[in-house]
Amino acid sequence: MPILVMKFGGTSVATLDRIRRAAKRVGVEVAKGYDVIVIVSAMSGKTNELVGWVGETSPLYDAREYDAVVSSGENVTAGLMALTLQEMDVPARSWQGWQVPLRTNSAHGSARIDEIPPENILRKFGEGMRVAVVAGFQGVSPEGRITTLGRGGSDTTAVAFAAAFDAERCDIYTDVDGVYTTDPRICDKARKLDRIAFEEMLELASLGAKVLQTRSVELAMRYKVRLRVLSSFEEQSDEAGTLVCAEEDIVESNVVAGVAYSRDEAKMTLISVADRPGIAAAIFGPLADAGVNVDMIVQNISEDGRTDMTFSCPVDQVPRAEKAMEDAKAGGEINYHDLVADTGVCKVSVVGIGMRSHAGVAAQMFQALKNENINIKVITTSEIKISVLIDRRYMELAVQALHDSFGLDKAA
């Protein structure tokens, strides 16, 4: 029988009633003829409680014990989900990570999946079991210790199972009903996308559309897993939610798929830096060491052997960035005239694989912002994304203007 993977996040299994509702969704797919692998998170709040206890017990904790403790929430949900399915006369059993086994490396707290041998679960499917309920987020190391995959790791578990079992699709049930062209809270014309390409999803996810763990999208892209995001709080048809899929599965699409933003950015400029080979490394090495997440980088043209270097980072990392630069200057590693921080900016991006084949997207974006008298402070581009830094007070206006300009309220 074809195999389907269904993943339910913490809010979707927060109570026994919600577990029952999720189980009913599973029952619908079983009735269609699928053998189903269900991946469950811990009931919402449970993992945070456990993480809190570990932190209180031991600020510099042993990550192996952290994993042993925080993985327990998923075990509870897996057992309860299996029981709920059995109550509905659906043959089901629970599997903990070590029972599958989901084998990982020993990087406790953020382990990588090495292997998911499908034999044990396939044998049970062969014996008439219809649903394997698997505790998400956890695996077992070569040393036989419990590992976890990092926060949000249940998405990754789900995609890895879909790849290992060659599943027809991997459905991620969550508390939103899909991926939107932009954030509906700041643009009321935002429209749910029926399909989005993996590459676009990656750009949107890392830009703040926190629907799927980035790693799970990367994994789905590598193994060509058809990934669907949909709400566990609504009745669903086969066409509900958003399908994250390969570019070639998207027949028609807008040039731009969505508009993303990041509110609390800062723009920092090192003025009059001595321009020499290795200067970028001398600047961004110390910033990385200080834990500053540098995003955009722009270097001006050089004049008289000196240049200006501009970069952006989250606004709460500005003090850290300033200290790193001052220390580097004091240590003689770099030399600059002044460091100017603009803490009132935000980033707005348009994302779309269509840009690869359509010229003029950047020009259209800049024109739309000009029409609203919004000044652009920094520009960066990639193959499928154009990002600008602008004044924060224009963020909503810019998102709405771009959404209109690229016609995102209408399907392709």
Next chain:
Amino acid sequence: MPILVMKFGGTSVATLDRIRRAAKRVGVEVAKGYDVIVIVSAMSGKTNELVGWVGETSPLYDAREYDAVVSSGENVTAGLMALTLQEMDVPARSWQGWQVPLRTNSAHGSARIDEIPPENILRKFGEGMRVAVVAGFQGVSPEGRITTLGRGGSDTTAVAFAAAFDAERCDIYTDVDGVYTTDPRICDKARKLDRIAFEEMLELASLGAKVLQTRSVELAMRYKVRLRVLSSFEEQSDEAGTLVCAEEDIVESNVVAGVAYSRDEAKMTLISVADRPGIAAAIFGPLADAGVNVDMIVQNISEDGRTDMTFSCPVDQVPRAEKAMEDAKAGGEINYHDLVADTGVCKVSVVGIGMRSHAGVAAQMFQALKNENINIKVITTSEIKISVLIDRRYMELAVQALHDSFGLDKAA
């Protein structure tokens, strides 16, 4: 190094503070030179919460899923205890049942321990680990599923580890400071015993001194594990608490070790039963089938082929017992004139291995009750115990009188 097993129950690990206090006790033993195996229960209340969820999800639950769910509380405590010990610079790690592995049969919900191979933990002790923190109450079946040992099973886990590792002693930390000659709540002269024989502990435990799970005492007796009960809420010396040990380890003792009671008993008499071979089976078979826990049984002498049969059972099982007898009578399996229930009785027992070699204990017991004008309704005796049924309103008086009569307020 010598090995010590220390077990902490739910109230002893109910909060992070209490886990810290328990860890300090472990640290004291490590400092003395012991390698320690710590067995932990779930934080108090956790297992009940999980059991409640399972019952609400599925009234006739799959015991394998029940075990997968309810075993998770111990995993949390084990990890937190290991982290706490590490914070105190005591090399420690946690072990879940399947990691040891603690192998059981497949009787989910009340599994029997088959084997605890000590190699894995001993190897770690050899590498410098000083404390193995083991999640109590759980094991793994031959099919690789998680099993549990039944409520209170962490006591049994502790004793089984002490046997498997040939531990010097098994210390059970709980919320009482030892085993008493009787219940201090009804007899203010009750005295804590320094030592008690396994056999006596078994009689006292099953009679209501709910300090240790009965199975753990049986196991300790079989494998000659020196078992100590002591409080986790007091500073402890090596001589604290009560040592439950073999008879030959008790040099001097009173003839009677303690006075036990059971408050809510009922005495039922079948009057004028036709006395024929097989009549006892015909009566007590249907009672067992109806789930009636028959305790004492007395058969009067037979007259004219008829006899009276008296038995005791918990008072709340009287309706069930009556229905079983009426059904058996209606079905023609037994014949009796009347069934009389006295629901106002209690059971009081004196227990002591000294009875084996001392005559006159029964006579002294009956005299003490006569001195208080307490009428005895039923008597049963075993090798180390004499029990009587009396009116419930005399229970406290009887316990106090017997405690005085056998001089239990004074050590031997």
